[in-house]
Every structure is written in C-alpha cells, then in structure tokens.
Amino acid sequence: MNRREFLKRSMVVVAGMAVPAAALQLIDPKQLLAAKPQLRWAFIVDAYKCVGCGFCVKACKLENEVPYEANISRTWVERYVVKKDGEVLIDSPRAARDGFTTKKIEVGDGKYREVRDEEIEKAFFVPKLCNQCENPPCVQVCPVGATYSTADGVVLVDRKWCIGCGYCIMGCPYGVRFFHPVHKVAEKCNFCYHRITKGMKSACVDACPFGARQIGNLRDPNDPVTRIIMTERVGILKEEYGTKPQVYYIGLSKEVR
Amino acid sequence: MKSHVWRPLFVAIGLVVLILTARVFIVPADFGIGERGYMYGWHRQGNEEEWKRVTVKYKTRAYCKECHAEKVESIGRSPHGALQCENCHGPALDHPKDPPTLTIDHSRQLCIRCHAKLHTPSSGRSKIRGIDPETHNPEAECSLCHDPHHPNLEELKRHE
Amino acid sequence: MLHGEAWTVKELFVYPNEYIYWTIQIVMYPFLTGLVAGAFVLSSLYHVFGVTKLKDIARFSLVFSFALLPCAPMPLLLHLQQPLRNHHVLMTPHFTSAIAAFGIVFLTYGMIVASELWFVYRGYFVTTAQELRQKPNRTLYETILMRLYSMLVMGAWDVSHEALEKDEKAVKILAAVGIPVACFLHGYAGFIFGSVKANALWMTPLMPVIFICSAVVSGIALCILTYVITMELRKLIVAWRRKENPSLPSPEELGGVETQVVRMTSKYLVMFLILAITLELLDLIFRGYTAVKSWDILRSVIYGKDFTAIFILQYGLGNLVPFILFLLPGLTVRRAVVGTILVLFGVFMMRWNVVIGGQAFSASFAGFMHYHLPLWPHDAETFKEGLFGALMVGSVPFVLFWFLSRIFPIFGQKETH
Numbered sequence A: 001m002n003r004r005e006f007l008k009r010s011m012v013v014v015a016g017m018a019v020p021a022a023a024l025q026l027i028d029p030k031q032l033l034a035a036k037p038q039l040r041w042a043f044i045v046d047a048y049k050c051v052g053c054g055f056c057v058k059a060c061k062l063e064n065e066v067p068y069e070a071n072i073s074r075t076w077v078e079r080y081v082v083k084k085d086g087e088v089l090i091d092s093p094r095a096a097r098d099g100f101t102t103k104k105i106e107v108g109d110g111k112y113r114e115v116r117d118e119e120i121e122k123a124f125f126v127p128k129l130c131n132q133c134e135n136p137p138c139v140q141v142c143p144v145g146a147t148y149s150t151a152d153g154v155v156l157v158d159r160k161w162c163i164g165c166g167y168c169i170m171g172c173p174y175g176v177r178f179f180h181p182v183h184k185v186a187e188k189c190n191f192c193y194h195r196i197t198k199g200m201k202s203a204c205v206d207a208c209p210f211g212a213r214q215i216g217n218l219r220d221p222n223d224p225v226t227r228i229i230m231t232e233r234v235g236i237l238k239e240e241y242g243t244k245p246q247v248y249y250i251g252l253s254k255e256v257r
Numbered sequence B: 001m002k003s004h005v006w007r008p009l010f011v012a013i014g015l016v017v018l019i020l021t022a023r024v025f026i027v028p029a030d031f032g033i034g035e036r037g038y039m040y041g042w043h044r045q046g047n048e049e050e051w052k053r054v055t056v057k058y059k060t061r062a063y064c065k066e067c068h069a070e071k072v073e074s075i076g077r078s079p080h081g082a083l084q085c086e087n088c089h090g091p092a093l094d095h096p097k098d099p100p101t102l103t104i105d106h107s108r109q110l111c112i113r114c115h116a117k118l119h120t121p122s123s124g125r126s127k128i129r130g131i132d133p134e135t136h137n138p139e140a141e142c143s144l145c146h147d148p149h150h151p152n153l154e155e156l157k158r159h160e
Numbered sequence C: 001m002l003h004g005e006a007w008t009v010k011e012l013f014v015y016p017n018e019y020i021y022w023t024i025q026i027v028m029y030p031f032l033t034g035l036v037a038g039a040f041v042l043s044s045l046y047h048v049f050g051v052t053k054l055k056d057i058a059r060f061s062l063v064f065s066f067a068l069l070p071c072a073p074m075p076l077l078l079h080l081q082q083p084l085r086n087h088h089v090l091m092t093p094h095f096t097s098a099i100a101a102f103g104i105v106f107l108t109y110g111m112i113v114a115s116e117l118w119f120v121y122r123g124y125f126v127t128t129a130q131e132l133r134q135k136p137n138r139t140l141y142e143t144i145l146m147r148l149y150s151m152l153v154m155g156a157w158d159v160s161h162e163a164l165e166k167d168e169k170a171v172k173i174l175a176a177v178g179i180p181v182a183c184f185l186h187g188y189a190g191f192i193f194g195s196v197k198a199n200a201l202w203m204t205p206l207m208p209v210i211f212i213c214s215a216v217v218s219g220i221a222l223c224i225l226t227y228v229i230t231m232e233l234r235k236l237i238v239a240w241r242r243k244e245n246p247s248l249p250s251p252e253e254l255g256g257v258e259t260q261v262v263r264m265t266s267k268y269l270v271m272f273l274i275l276a277i278t279l280e281l282l283d284l285i286f287r288g289y290t291a292v293k294s295w296d297i298l299r300s301v302i303y304g305k306d307f308t309a310i311f312i313l314q315y316g317l318g319n320l321v322p323f324i325l326f327l328l329p330g331l332t333v334r335r336a337v338v339g340t341i342l343v344l345f346g347v348f349m350m351r352w353n354v355v356i357g358g359q360a361f362s363a364s365f366a367g368f369m370h371y372h373l374p375l376w377p378h379d380a381e382t383f384k385e386g387l388f389g390a391l392m393v394g395s396v397p398f399v400l401f402w403f404l405s406r407i408f409p410i411f412g413q414k415e416t417h
Helices: A003-026 A029-035 A055-063 A167-171 A203-207 A224-231 B004-026 B037-041 B046-052 B061-076 B085-089 B108-115 B153-159 C024-047 C052-071 C073-079 C098-134 C140-152 C161-194 C207-242 C259-290 C295-305 C307-327 C333-355 C380-384 C387-407
Strands: A041-046 A076-083 A088-091 A104-108 A111-114 A120-128 A147-149 A155-157 A213-217 A247-250 B031-034 B042-044 C008-012 C367-371
Touching: A041 A120, A041 A224, A055 A076, A055 A203, A055 B085, A088 A104, A147 B037, A147 B042, A155 B046, A203 A213, A213 A224, A224 A247, B004 C098, B004 C161, B031 B037, B037 B042, B042 B046, B061 B085, C024 C052, C024 C073, C024 C098, C024 C161, C024 C207, C024 C259, C024 C333, C024 C387, C052 C073, C052 C098, C052 C207, C052 C259, C052 C387, C073 C387, C098 C140, C098 C161, C140 C387, C161 C207, C207 C259, C207 C333, C259 C295, C259 C307, C259 C333, C295 C307, C295 C367, C307 C333, C380 C387
Parallel strands: A041 A247
Antiparallel strands: A041 A213, A076 A088, A076 A120, A104 A111, A104 C008, A147 A155, B031 B042, C008 C367
C-alpha cells in the first residue's frame, strides 16, 4: 500500500484501540465496587432523647485524645430555648463538655442571659458531629489530598500530610472541623474509626445513657439504624448545600442551625 | 532551534523535570487515587491503617462485667442502669493493669449534668428528677445522701 | 491557646469549633498577588499595545512585578500551621481545590516574567559584561556584576540587529501570553473564595472577576505611586551627589516625573476602577434583592457591624474619593499620588472586607465573630498573624525591588532596541 493508505489504516487502528481503553477507564471495577460497597456508615441522632448531659463530649475527648481543656471538640451538644415571643436562644458552653447545669444561657464570651421558666415555650438539645457527607465539600477543597473519604464513607484526615491551610475548615458548612492544638493539623470527628472497624461503636454512642446516638450500616437492610432511616421520619442538616450528610435526625426542629 | 530565543524555555523545562524527579523521592509510594475517585479519594492509602490502630480507651459495660458482674447487675436494676460505668469512673483503658484503680468522682458537677432541673418542655430531660443545684445543699457532695449505684432515696430508706 | 482564640471574640451563637482562622496574612496574600498581576498588565500595555508613552513605566513595572512575585508566598508560609510541608502542594496537588492551582500558576507566571525580563535585558547584559571585561581596574562589585551578567546571558552573546529583533518579538509574545496568566494568577485567588458554598458572603461567581479587576487597579496604582516616588528620589540623590561631582546631569537634564505618563496611566486606572466598583455593587444589590436564607445575618454584617469598613473606608475613601480626584480636570502629579494611595487603601480594605467580613458571622447564621488584629506580638503566633507580620510582608517587596534594580536597571540605560 502507499503512504496515504498506511496512514489512514493506522489512524483507524489507533482510534479502534482507544475506545476499549477509554471504556476500561470509565468502567474501572474498583470504582464500581466503591459505588455500592457492602458497608456505609450512617448515624442517627434522636433530639427527643438527648438530655444535654454531655457524657458524649467527655467520652469523645478522652477516647480521641482531644485536649480536655481546649475550647474545641469533635462533637458537641447545642441547647435551644424557644421563648413564647418567638425568640430563640442557642448555646453550647465549652461544647457541652460539662453538660448543661445552669439556666443561664451563654450569649457571647463571658456573657449570659437568664430566661424565666414561664417565658419558655419549648427547649431541647441537639447533638452535632461530622456528617461524613457523601459529597464532602471539605475533601473537595483540600489542596494536597490530606483529607479523603474511605470506601465505607468516613472522612479522615492524614495528620502527616496536612499542611494546615484551613481550607477544609472554611469549606465545611456544619462547622465540625478545627485545628488540633497539639498536632497543628486539621481535625474532626471520624465516627471513632478505630472502634467501628473493630466491631465496637463510637465512643459517644456507647457513652450516651439515653440512646440518643446510634451508628449502623446503611447497606445492611436489617440494621436497626437503616430500618429507622428507611421507615421513620428523619431529617438532615443543611440539605440545600448538596453535601448528602449521613447523620440523620429524629426530632429536628425549624430552629436548628 | 538554533535561535537563542528558546533558551528560557529549556530552563523552564529543566525546572519542571526537577520537580517531577523530586516527587519520586518525596511522595509516599501508596499515595494515589482511592476507591472514591480523584475528587473524594486522593490520599495516602497507609493512613487508613494508622487510624484503625488508635488505642481504644473506653471498653463499655461488657468489659466491666467480666470482673464486676454482681455490681453491674445490681446497678442495672436501678434507674442508673442506663449509665455506662465509664461515664462516672472514666475510661477503663488497660484496667486493671494500668490504671490499677479507676477514679471515683464525688463532685456535684458530675451529677448535675443530668440532675440540674432545667425547664425543657419537649425534651427527654424533663422526665429526669432534678434539683436546683444552687439551693439544694449547695456545699455538700451529692453522694453524701445519694448512693450513685442505688440512687432511689425512697427505696434506700425502705431497705435500711 | 487555640489557633484563633487569641484574636476572636464571639457574640451570640457560634459553633464551638468556629474561630477566625483566616486572618491578616490571608488578606495580604491576594493583595500581593493583585499587585503582581496589575503591575504585569501595566507593563504589557506598552509591550503588546505599543503605548509608547508608557515605555519607562513599563520597564519599571515589569521589574517590580518580578520583585513582588517571591514575596507573594510569604503570607501563606506565615499562615500555614505546617509551613515546612508547603511543598506538598507541588508534590500531590488536588486540582479539585482552587488552592492547588497555586503551584502551577505561580511557576508558569514566574517563568513568563523571568523570561520576559531576560529578553528585555539580554542586550544590556551582553554589552555591560563585555565592557566590564575590558575594564582594567574593576571593583569587587563590578566583578560580581560581570560574572552574574555573563551567567545570565546563558551563552547567547549575539547582539546583532537580527538577534535583538528576535528579543523584541519574544517580549511581545510573552507580554501577550502573560496577560491571561496574570489574570489567572489573581482570578484563581478570587475562585478560592467565590467557590466556598459554606460561606454565604464569599459564595458568588463574580468573585474571580471582582478580584481580577481590583488587582489590576491596585497594580497600576502601585506602579504610578512607586514611579513618582522613585523619580523624585532619584532627583534628590543625584542633586546631592552633584555637589561632589558636577559632571553628573542636572535636575533639568535628568527630568523628573512625566505628568503625561501619569495622566495616561491614570486613565487605565479609572477604567478598571469603574469595572471593579460596578461588579461589587452588582453583587451587593443582588444579595439584597434575592434575600436568601443568609441575607438576615449578612445584612447585619454589611450594613451594621462592618458598615464603616465597607462603605466609609472601602467604597468612600478607597473608591469614590480617588474617582473624583482622577476625573477632575487638570490632573497633577500630587493629586495622582493622593489618589493612588487611597486606591491602594481601598483595594486592601476590599480584601479585608472579603476575608474578615466572611468570618464576621457564624455558619450557624445566629452569631458573630469579632476580629481583633494582634498589634503587639507576644508569641510566634501573634507575630506571624499580627500587625508586625503584615508589615514585614508589605515591606519585603520594596527591599527586593531595590536589589533587583541593581541587576535590572530601570532608568535610562542605553537603548538596545
């Protein structure tokens, strides 16, 4: 054949080989498995049952070696006091590490407000923790790949690789991330990954005396957590951000931030 | 390519080659795209094991029961059965090796976490019996009158 | 002390882990990259569009842009909690993050500016090196300079007419290619903020464009200002030296600031200023009009707590007043100096109001955080993230510029093309 024929034929061959090669790229078996793994952690918070004792916060700090005196925590509890005139007061003194033991509501650094019992229409407690989002914006904005989502859905931080830029902290709509005061890298709740991967439950789940926290596997249809999420009325936080959070709330109210 | 005009470009290419070479030595071998793809899974694979190896501090009631079975069962029959032993006694860690004894926290602060009466309609807290910590024997430890393992005073009086 | 606790005061309900983490250094960084980009665009106005009156200031701004460039990463290094790991951005960049673009954009832009400088000065390097080589009694300084120039020439000793023409062509191409790269250098900084959906104040597609426009504004303003100061200083220095050495040129021969140059450059400044203001006002009006969930708290911040910083300092002193000063007929150099200083202040306040303003409210939309810039440092952190750290970052470019101008002279050397 002449040169033109040869060139035309080789183009066809190359194009032909490119298609299956691209298909392999598109249908990577590893990614397929990751798309529907056997295990996906999900959490339930029951805001009716929470009494604001703060044992979860204490347990979390000790279990995960977060400095006890520091004013940050991987998990916290918020108190909502809704007055008859509609005003909503919210506080979380020291992240509820010592529980809620006074009627004085913290309204700023060192400032308090007292609300008389007669003025209160409703009051409740809402525990918060990392939502281990399906589409975590914090992972998306990490410039170096120090934070990532595991196949079973937990978002972890690589303490040896994080440069401490703080972009992930800015990127989280729920405010769950912070700088670890000792390790000087980004830090957040990881559902006690070291416990759940051993068949135990998160420290906060075990610590809660009232069953306000539960953890389970969303992919197991018989898991009690999955049963609740599928059959009962549950809510999630800040759905409008498209993060697909995996912490589901019973007893969520319109005042909850 | 004879022209001198291309010289800066060679310097630039040299710089890029330098960086790519440095990568080979600096970036850990297991760093790459994980199961969740590039956007959500770009990381050092070995880190996942590091997190799994963190020591467990809280062992839960099941662990305490192995040696303190009677106590666990008797507390279990009281309203405080809902609590974990470690809620008040701190994490078991490697008890009884280390620490040989767990702390016994007698402070009021521990008890008023649940028992400080707050006006909380629509919360489960309203079902817990409580007191005003500022007026109810403010100088005394709660455990002077209330046995934390058998907190029901009336029941205690009946058994005395 | 937690990082952020020293300078954050919380009001009402703020999530427990929230503090003001991005502080003065994160304000300085886009300010510096803005100056870099703006100075480069100004230089390109001459090289690409052939605005001959801007020839002097073009050379000046190119060198200044190059002096600013290595200073731009300084605020980042001071801010990082793990500064020794900064190279991770180059080693394992995660390009879904705007910050990861830093490595590539910086290196590309650096290479373009360095190359352009090389082509502009190559002829001068060759002739000067050759002259110095002939010179019998060289001082140590001159020997070092000769060695340095010989090295920088990179073996391209040909200064024939054709070779210099090639240089000129290369400069034109690089200056043209460099404009979009300079825009990207600062646009990506705007993207860093504009793409954060979690921050109600930052989230807007307009952010990259607003940043670019105000970057060009600040770059042009800085070049006008530094040009005026340098020309005046030069006159003073030569006049002082002339007492010993009457052979030096007189002030009249030297020539001072060319009012025409300042007027021309100011026109471009005003154009970009109009664009920047339009976009910012557009963003503000849209927010108020659409009044989404975050509007209540944003309104408290914009029209309440930050009213002075936004409307009086940034829009008033930083935009409106210089606008009037530049538009009044018969622009004098003195008025231009006042105008440029105010413009630079306005651009700085814009960065401040975006970075600090975005953290003035909690993600809970139910509380506020007040930023108290650490003035007097009492530990490493309050130095790095405080006033003194910012002043250090702000002054190093000028020091570097002085050193660079020894190698790349910016005034009246023999024209090589």
